[in-house]
Amino acid sequence: MDCSSSMHPNANKENVSTSDVQGGFGRITRSRAKKALGGGVSIPPTKPSFKQQKKRSVLQDVSNTSAGHIYSDLLKGGNIKVTRKSLKQCKKAAKGGADVAMEILDDMHTEKSKLAEDLSKIRMAESLNASLSISKDEEITEQQEDGSGAMDFCQVVDIDSNDKDPQCCSLYAADIYDNINVAELQPRPLANYxxxxxxxxxxxxxxxxxxxxxxxxxxxxxxxxxxxxxxxxxxxxxxxxxxxxxxxxxxxxxxxxxxxxxxxxxxxxxxxxxxxxxxxxxxxxxxxxxxxxxxxxxxxxxxPTTKTFLRRFLRAAQASYKSPLIEMEFLANYLAELTLVEYNFLRFLPSLVAASAVFLARWTLDQTEDPWNPTLQHYTRYEVDELKTAVLAMEELQLNTSGCTLTTTREKYNQPKFKSVAKLTSPKRVSPLFSG
Structure with missing residues (x-):
């Protein structure tokens, strides 16, 4: 579910900046599977406009046995907390009749709306509480001692404030992504299946x-x-x-x-x-x-998939710019899609892949500025060092150091409608940005 651009699963999937570039394009047909697998598998063209059927190589059948169910049952659901106050109100409504009930509901609705309006500010204050308890002198001393250069979380930009688009559900975005961060841990594929x-x-x-x-x-x-x-x-x-x-x-x-x-x-x-x-x-x-x-x-x-998190993280990344940078959006999407074909990326959570894509995209476009800032750290919930392994692996994909011959994603993002971001690379490697 996307809160930063559209909460409806079928409508307006892309940001406004990309909606005008989703036009039609010519069909591409290829057949590389037979050569790549030594005749083991043949994947024909995607849409055979000419009526020719390609014969597949006859392969020996392998029994479709089961390896046993590897998933545990998902959460059965949460209990509904009922406070004494709410029970007392319900009893009062029952005794007083419909008029009293409606009055209570109106009061509850008013209170809920007021709390919802301040939800983002409250969450920001809670996250800053720990860091604000330390004096400025102590923070400077700690940074000098451990060399970590801790970020100033007072600079976090509230990306959910002052958004009048009802589809963004700004009042509930933080709660929704709290649930999404938990949900990404559940229906996970095995990293070594x-x-x-x-x-x-x-x-x-x-x-x-x-x-x-x-x-x-x-x-x-x-x-x-x-x-x-x-x-x-x-x-x-x-x-x-x-x-x-x-x-x-x-x-x-x-x-x-x-x-x-x-x-x-x-x-x-x-x-x-x-x-x-x-x-x-x-x-x-x-x-x-x-x-x-x-x-x-x-x-x-x-x-939740990488795309689910990427929309929100890109929104946080764009908060530091005066106007949205369309190349960064395309480049981050390109880097994320490169990971789909790589089996080794199954070991990373979708949120980590999305955060790494934003990190590497910002670095590729501008090496004069730190690609990670307090706003991104706050909304992605990842510190710089936690991104190291995924970012370095993603950089290898970007540079194609392995010489992969499967180029569909690269050809896709080489198109002018995507600003040909597949051709962009950084003159400096990203590894020096990580400590240790």
């Missing part, structure tokens, strides 16, 4: 699948939330069920179908997802896989 669960696929096959999914999402103009949810569903399913390599593309197409139904205003029909696989899979096969995936995730599709 390839080693523990899978027998017939490997990280390189997953990389090719996700690269293909990025291409399909571009061809059909799907919103970024659909892409991120698709990858999340794939990893969650593979964390539990062993799958044969010839059914891996079926899983990818099916997860995209599910994510499209959940995120898109107008989702492509089942036949389209059969078509993008050159009809390698039939409609009954896709629907059968859809049932398996939905039963496994128990229809829990509202999960």
């Amino acid at each position: 390839m080693e523990l669960v899978q027998r017939d696929i490997d990280p390189s096959m997953r990389r090719i699948l996700i690269d293909w999914i990025v291409e399909v999402s571009e061809d059909y103009n799907l919103v970024p939330d659909t892409l991120y949810l698709t990858v999340n569903l794939i990893d969650r399913f593979l964390s539990n069920s062993c799958i044969e390599r010839h059914r891996l593309q079926l899983l990818g197409a099916t997860c995209m179908l599910i994510a499209s139904k959940y995120e898109e205003l107008c989702a492509p029909p089942v036949e389209e997802f059969c078509d993008i696989t050159a009809n390698t899979y039939t409609r009954p096969e896709v629907l059968s896989m859809e049932i398996q995936v939905l039963n496994f995730v128990q229809f829990k599709l509202s999960v």
Whole structure:
């Protein structure tokens, strides 16, 4: 759920700054899977406009055994706290009749509205309470002793204040993201499911699948939330069920179908997802896989992804500029999408990936200024040193030091509508910014 741009899951997914660049573009078709996997898997073009069906290599079947359910039950729900005061009010309303009840409800509503208006200020004061208890001289002494250079949290900008857009839900944004930070810990895919669960696929096959999914999402103009949810569903399913390599593309197409139904205003029909696989899979096969995936995730599709946090963190990052910097927004989104194809990034929480993308984007665009400030630290809840591992790994992706040949994401963000941010790199490496 996004509070910084739109609270509705299907409407206005992107910031205003990016909404005018989501126009159509030419279809791109490729077929690299056969060469990359040595003939093991063949992922056909995304949308075969010419009616040619490519024959797939015949692979030996692997039993689709289960590795055992690895998720514990989610929280059953919280208890509702009832105070003596509220019980007393309810009794009074019951005795006094409807008029008394309405009077009490009006009073409660007025009090709630007043508290909601001051919610952001109260939260800011609580977070600053600890730092304000130390005198200025003591703070300077501590910084000199440990060399940490602690940030001045008095400089935190309240990004939820004075926002008249009702879709931003400014009064409740802090509470919503409190819940989202807890929720990202629950339906987590295993960071090592390839080693523990899978027998017939490997990280390189997953990389090719996700690269293909990025291409399909571009061809059909799907919103970024659909892409991120698709990858999340794939990893969650593979964390539990062993799958044969010839059914891996079926899983990818099916997860995209599910994510499209959940995120898109107008989702492509089942036949389209059969078509993008050159009809390698039939409609009954896709629907059968859809049932398996939905039963496994128990229809829990509202999960925080990197994109969920990235919107809020970008809002915090833009607070230090007089006007929004569109290149930083595109660059942060580009860096975050690069991590989708990398299996090793499953070890990082979505919020950490989003914070690292903002950090590296700010550094890439401006090396004269510290990319992390009190506002970002406050809203991301990450200190600089906590970002080190993820930022360094993300920088390697940005520079493509491994020589990865899958370039769909890079080609996507090389387009003028994204300001060609894929070509941007920093002349200075980011590692000196971290202590230790």
